[in-house]
Amino acid sequence: MQEIDNRSLTSRAFEQLRADIIGATLKPNERLRIQALSERYGVGATAIREALSRLVPEGLVVFEDQRGFCVAPMSRAELLDLSRIRIDVESLALGYAVQRGDIQWESDLISAFHRLSRTLPPFDSTQQPIWAEAHRQFHAALIAGCGSPTLIRLCSLLYDQSERYRNFANDQRESAKRDVGAEHKDLLDAALARNAEELTKLLASHFNRTTEIIQNVDFMEQGSGARAAGARTSSRA
Template sequence: MAPSSSTRGEDVYQRIKVDLVSGEFWPGSKLPFAMLTERYGSSASVIREGLSRLVEQGLVRSEPQLGYRVAPVSIRDLKDLTMARCAVETQALRLSLQHGDLAWESSVVAAIHALERTPVGTQPASADPWPLVHRRFHEALLEGCPSQRLINTALGLRDAAELYRRWSVPADDNGNRDLNHEHRAIADAAINRDAEAACRLLEEHLNLTARLLVERGLQEGFLDESELVETA
């Protein structure tokens, strides 16, 4: 039986998204329909639908008369994104600790167990399992939150941040931090229902990631050093 149009659309959307966050397309680069239809073996309408969904997530930009392009990266945007993530994720986490049940606790325990046993950056970006396991851990933390809209907002901001992380993978494993320790501390505080500690640790985790991403972005040349003065 041939796959339905909705199934094909979802498959194309997921493939484009994976390629975006794995760094297959340079930030700010154009996404011409001719290239995309050939690359993904799909119609322009299916491609357009997938790109529209990615625009909503902040991974792609739509420009009138010019088409679509990969979302550009900048220090200003990263700071704004990190501020938004800190506000939204900590609120969702706080509610998750208040409302999460035993099944939620078990999910967090399983997620941190898997994360601690998955090495960072040992495989090419497109095949690296760590980002998915990492995302699963942060999702698990929030799943006790009774507001699905708040969870969806938090995960959407996380998707937008993935562009930065993928273009600066060494920042997560450059000897300046112990990711397992950071994640374990957040998980322990969450399981112990210590909302103040859990939210503080999560915010520190997000801000440290942003600072290291700026350092790596300046080294690799995809962030503009002049922005440091503008955003100070």
């Protein structure tokens, strides 16, 4: 019973830490001190340490000898690389979804779009979690028909990495210049039309527009450089 409780606490700490890193509450390169996090989340030090260790393979947390854990750094170079790889991987998943997706896939996709289209855009921090969840579900629904659990897991991992950048930048003035609702509607229409070529073209444009906005944020290079590069290598070893 104690073992189950410990696993539950670790899972809770993992989800809370993950959400705070992706949501940009915890900033790039921020030192993650076990005791402070234990008090913050109301769980024991062991659960926090295990949760942080689980976040290292996801690329959200870095562990350095003699220094402990810190939030993974961010850089324009990584953002551009992440965007390119995400377009390639999700385009592959979309191609499979168009080929293999059934009526249930179409129904779930329409439902996810309806929810997103009826959710107010995040003009302030109180609306952000609600819109973010609807947005995540729509993009997940797009690829859900691909029939490959491996591709879906990889897309989810890349989505989280991209979401961290988007949340950290969070430039509403630039975002307001886009008609994101129309972009999502175009993606929906191309998916339902089973037009893989148009769908992947629209997806690339959708992701690239977001990347262009994020990379113009002045603070993006903060904390990057030699130390960040070394930390990133350490996290992937």
